[in-house]
Amino acid sequence: MGEIKRVIIIGAGQAGGETAQRLRQAGFTGDITLIGEEPCPPYQRPPLSKAYLAGKVDMDRLLLRPANVYSEERIALLTSVKAVWIDRAGKKVRIEGGRELPYDALVLATGARPRKLPLVGADLEGVHLFRTAADIDAIRPRFVAGAKLIVIGAGYIGLEVAAVARQTGLDVTVIETAVRPLARVTSPEVAGFFLDEHTRQGVRFLLGGQPAVIKGKERVTGVGLADGGELPADIVVAGIGVTPETTLAQHCGLTIENGIVTDAQCRTSDPNIFAIGDCAARPMAHFDQRVCRLESVHNAVEGAKIVAGVLTGQSAHNVEAPWFWSDQYDLKLQIAGLFQGYDHVVFRGVMADRSFAAFYYKGEKLIAVDAVNRPGEYLGAKMLIQSGRTLPPDVITDETRPMKELVASAR
Amino acid sequence: MAKITYIEHTGKEHVIEAPNGQTVMEAAVKHAVPGIDADCGGACACATCHVYVDPEWLAKTGEAGSMEQSMLDFANDVEDNSRLSCQIKVSDALDGLVVRLPKSQH
Ligand SMILES: Cc1cc2nc3c(=O)[nH]c(=O)nc-3n(C[C@H](O)[C@H](O)[C@H](O)COP(=O)(O)OP(=O)(O)OC[C@H]3O[C@@H](n4cnc5c(N)ncnc54)[C@H](O)[C@@H]3O)c2cc1C
Numbered sequence: 289m290g291e292i293k294r295v296i297i298i299g300a301g302q303a304g305g306e307t308a309q310r311l312r313q314a315g316f317t318g319d320i321t322l323i324g325e326e327p328c329p330p331y332q333r334p335p336l337s338k339a340y341l342a343g344k345v346d347m348d349r350l351l352l353r354p355a356n357v358y359s360e361e362r363i364a365l366l367t368s369v370k371a372v373w374i375d376r377a378g379k380k381v382r383i384e385g386g387r388e389l390p391y392d393a394l395v396l397a398t399g400a401r402p403r404k405l406p407l408v409g410a411d412l413e414g415v416h417l418f419r420t421a422a423d424i425d426a427i428r429p430r431f432v433a434g435a436k437l438i439v440i441g442a443g444y445i446g447l448e449v450a451a452v453a454r455q456t457g458l459d460v461t462v463i464e465t466a467v468r469p470l471a472r473v474t475s476p477e478v479a480g481f482f483l484d485e486h487t488r489q490g491v492r493f494l495l496g497g498q499p500a501v502i503k504g505k506e507r508v509t510g511v512g513l514a515d516g517g518e519l520p521a522d523i524v525v526a527g528i529g530v531t532p533e534t535t536l537a538q539h540c541g542l543t544i545e546n547g548i549v550t551d552a553q554c555r556t557s558d559p560n561i562f563a564i565g566d567c568a569a570r571p572m573a574h575f576d577q578r579v580c581r582l583e584s585v586h587n588a589v590e591g592a593k594i595v596a597g598v599l600t601g602q603s604a605h606n607v608e609a610p611w612f613w614s615d616q617y618d619l620k621l622q623i624a625g626l627f628q629g630y631d632h633v634v635f636r637g638v639m640a641d642r643s644f645a646a647f648y649y650k651g652e653k654l655i656a657v658d659a660v661n662r663p664g665e666y667l668g669a670k671m672l673i674q675s676g677r678t679l680p681p682d683v684i685t686d687e688t689r690p691m692k693e694l695v696a697s698a699r
Numbered sequence: 700m701a702k703i704t705y706i707e708h709t710g711k712e713h714v715i716e717a718p719n720g721q722t723v724m725e726a727a728v729k730h731a732v733p734g735i736d737a738d739c740g741g742a743c744a745c746a747t748c749h750v751y752v753d754p755e756w757l758a759k760t761g762e763a764g765s766m767e768q769s770m771l772d773f774a775n776d777v778e779d780n781s782r783l784s785c786q787i788k789v790s791d792a793l794d795g796l797v798v799r800l801p802k803s804q805h
Contacts, residue, residue, distance in 0.1 A: 309731070313731070313733065332740045334739075334740065334742065335740070349721075349725070352728075353728075353729060353731070354729050357729075357731065361731075585738065585739060585740065586738065586745075589738045606805065608805070611744070611745065613739065613742055613744040615742070620743070620744075620766070622744055661766070662769070663743070663766050663767075663769040663770045664769035664770070664772055664773065667746060667769075667770055667772075667773035668773055671773060691772075692772050692773065695773070
């Protein structure tokens with residue numbers, strides 16, 4: 289790459305917003321253009337299914353930075369503007385309306401799109417996706433005590449929505465095609481714990497359920513099931529996962545495989561184009577350089593740090609072990625590492641106390657932790673995973689010794 | 700509303716007017732005070748908003764809760780006056796608060 293004077297970032301979400309900010313923090317003085325199709329400045333999505341849905345925080349508090357900061361820092365923020373074409377040879381981005389913007393370095397931070405229910409009736413009023421602040425604003429008017437909510441998909445977002453709904457007094461049914469909730473993201477044991485908790489809180493589950501049709505004329509009235517049954521609904525929320533937004537990258541011929549593929553520096557198959565956040569997949573330092581596409585705040589922020597470092601010629605960013613969290617009722621789940629491929633799991637504390645940690649091992653190596661109301665276990669395990677250290681299962685589960693002491697003794 | 704002074708590890712000071720209800724972390728992040736990362740946005744999930752509360756203010760900011768304390772156990776260079784700034788809510792009572800930032804959050 290030659291001298292970099294103009295950086296364009298496509299996608300003004302968490303990854304894109306952080307990139308702009310961190311470029312300036314790292315001393316980049318050139319032009320920064322941040323193009324986002326949503327109407328507002330970059331904001332955090334995690335509260336959407338938590339405090340924002342509950343009506344406890346307003347949009348201002350979700351913004352990564354106040355709107356005025358962008359002009360103060362000479363970041364050209366284009367909101368409600370979609371990028372429609374990348375001309376790699378000419379190093380230009382075309383935006384809706386036809387204007388072309390030249391770049392020296394381009395960052396793709398286009399995120400992911402929620403999957404639409406593949407069912408007749410999915411477009412009825414009252415059937416909602418759950419990704420943007422606008423999605424939640426559309427749900428909120430009818431999200432009131434007594435309303436009947438059906439959540440389709442029992443991933444973290446689906447369960448968080450169910451938790452807020454119960455706390456708000458809605459009648460909640462979760463339909464999940466798999467035989468357990470959280471099937472893709474945690475172990476059967478931890479999934480069972482959350483299933484029990486939600487059941488106790490009054491959520492009904494239809495596991496192994498097959499939604500077949502969304503019923504209603506203009507507005508949704510219910511969900512028809514493959515077995516002929518029907519459940520009444522005032523609101524349906526689809527939480528069945530996302531697909532990485534790779535349209536632009538595809539059209540300009542970048543390598544794509546479950547996300548835009550990059551190297552550890554977040555560089556795509558075009559050296560002038562980077563990709564970060566939910567839309568991108570890169571080799572993971574702590575996981576045998578396996579190429580992973582993660583959907584998390586940590587991953588979005590880390591991508592931003594890496595790219596800001598590369599573009600300003602600073603020393604390599606120290607990559608963290610992946611981390612994630614989920615809040616449901618008074619339970620704080622904190623996750624570090626990647627549990628996929630574990631061969632056994634051990635527990636510190638007991639589930640009945642609603643405070644425990646599940647440690648995942650592959651052979652002797654600690655690869656991940658799910659900690660429920662156990663922040664010390666979470667941070668301790670995260671440090672171990674990050675530094676490639678481990679503790680034998682019978683040691684890490686020894687509750688007579690504080691986690692801090694155990695971590696200090698690990699090799 | 701409270702006037703809060705953040706002192707970077709280098710000694711550089713940032714004085715910010717923070718509205719009530721925000722957290723000490725949020726006020727810093729919104730004004731791009733370097734040295735407070737707060738990657739998780741205040742969910743008490745990342746322990747990267749560690750600050751040292753000026754001893755004179757400790758009584759007013761209160762003590763760390765148990766969740767916060769367990770996180771602080773694993774932060775770098777923890778002192779008796781360490782707090783996670785995402786857990787300190789701004790109020791009129793904190794007008795004049797002074798917090799110092801650690802050398803690094805990681
Ligand atoms: C409800 C919810 C709860 C979550 N909870 C957690 C949590 O508790 N913890 C956690 O770690 N993670 C959580 N996540 C995940 C986390 O929010 C995402 O991983 C993160 O937002 C990814 O950031 P991103 O910038 O890659 O993508 P996004 O935030 O999706 O931003 C991408 C942006 O790019 C825009 N865009 C796409 N294409 C174009 C184009 N051609 N032109 C212009 N703009 C374009 C999109 O409209 C979007 O605004 C949650 C996500 C959701 C939806």
